[in-house]
Amino acid sequence: MEDLFNYIGNNMEMIYFLVLAILLGVEVISNVPAILHTPLMSGANAIHGVVVVGAIIVMLQASPDNYLALSVGFLAVIVGTLNVIGGFVVTDRMLEMFKKKPKKS
Amino acid sequence: MSLSILEISYLVASLTFIVGLKMLSHPDSARKGNLIAAAGMLIAIVATLTLFQDFDEDKMLNYSLIFGGLIIGTLIGTVMAKKVQMTAMPQMVSFFNGMGGACAALIAIIEYQHHQHTTVTGFDGELMVMLLGLLIGSVSFSGSMIAYGKLEGKIKDKVLPMNQAINMVLLGAIVVLIIYQLFGESTPLQFYILLGLALVYGILFVMPIGGADMPVVISLLNSFTGMAAAFGGFLYDNKAMLTGGILVGSAGTILTILMCNAMNRSLTNVLLGAFGGAAGGPSKSQSGDQTVREISLSDTAVLLSYSQNVVIVPGYGLAVAQAQHTCHELEKLLEEKGVEVNYAIHPVAGRMPGHMNVLLAEADVPYEKLQEMEEINPKLANADVVVVIGANDVVNPAAKNDPSSPIYGMPILEVDQAKNIIILKRGMSAGYAGIENELFFYPKTRMLFGDAKDSLQKLTQEVKEV
Structure with missing residues (x-):
């Protein structure tokens, strides 16, 4: 137990960060109209694709002869990129349709 | 110097995520918000590639694999996202979400290999972050794939006998396994059993939930992946991953609740599949011999x-x-x-x-x-x-x-x-x-x-x- 508290104590800055970011996330989104739920979910989906940065760091830290790490990391970079690129492109396609209307009508 | 620039780039990326998400929640600015967040993502990736330094060996192979992965992912992602029918949008989001979850789980697997060589006695915070990343990433991956399959019509709704009970047992086993590894000793075998259990749990978690509730589940899994990304951020002390992950984790949870409210269902109700699979009996006011009138x-x-x-x-x-x-x-x-x-x-x-x-x-x-x-x-x-x-x-x-x-x-x-x-x-x-x-x-x-x-x-x- 003592170690657990020490761990928390040593990472207090991070924990503040965590709590504030959670509240920020709630605040940012709470007034969204229902019509935007789908694009918003899709956009948020693209944002958590930032996990690909972690995959890149893994690859940069792996030693060049650690083939297991390299191949798993390679896969991680691919799927992470899929998440980012796919997410943003799909969201843009959805929102593009919202935008087209005012001109036409 | 370059490390400071890296940190500043992460700060800029974090800000674009917050501003982007804010703009995404207003109809007029939504599209711009999406582009701003995408620009921030680009900054974070390029900065990591160029400024993250760990040069003790020749890393040519690593760089070529990274670029190869980025290019392959970009090509496949763009083609899929461009080709998908508007009606198939929900399952597409679910698919990309599963990819993010898989990425988080894979990172945890590699980091665990490294971690093996360090011995920590007692509570091990770093290991905790890894295990949670692995757990949530895997659940999100397998769950999203099932949701994708269900919406595509490739997987039928199926409820195992005692599905809820099995899920509870699985969840219990997962919690015990994590606590055991944190306070006792962690062996690779336990780690991979945890991976297996998490994948199975993801499948069984989504399996009994009916099609009408699928959006809620996708939204929930979306916030799961956000959390998994945040655990990755904890691991590397990476602020961009932390902000992006936590923001999506909390915003996704709120969005899930908003969706539930729109359907006047509670989240527990959705998750326990109260009308997902085993629908309540036929409504009492119906009698079988009523007729409908057709019109030409x-x-x-x-x-x-x-x-x-x-x-x-x-x-x-x-x-x-x-x-x-x-x-x-x-x-x-x-x-x-x-x-x-x-x-x-x-x-x-x-x-x-x-x-x-x-x-x-x-x-x-x-x-x-x-x-x-x-x-x-x-x-x-x-x-x-x-x-x-x-x-x-x-x-x-x-x-x-x-x-x-x-x-x-x-x-x-x-x-x-x-x-x-x-x-x-x-x-x-x-x-x-x-x-x-x-x-x-x-x-x-x-x-x-x-x-x-x-x-x-x-x-x-x-x-x-x-």
């Missing part, structure tokens, strides 16, 4: 042409039949004849909240014709004809008058107030919630059976001839 195409055409005020209620049936363009045709034609046409959009019409707006927008239906539920409900009594296209549960009066109905209390479009109701439907099958709709048996209701697109095309033709 030409009668419908006449009725519509001589109305003053028509309201169209589009549902998922319209989306699967790809009939949104034909529907817009009909609406334009009626408008030319001086009929006022509006669309009544239920918050959960389609497969996800807002999905129907996207589909109709694709067909160039003017924005102001789409009226939300609160807006249109008081006006429905004045409507001469309500045309319900492939919608069912969202117009079921049982939600208002039958307390025994599983959807009792869900806000609905009160189409039963209108003077005439025409329902376009393929057959008499029940809606997604699996319950009868007494609206179909009302004296002022007429049914027009057939594929939505086909019926609408013929109807448009008939209206032209009136």
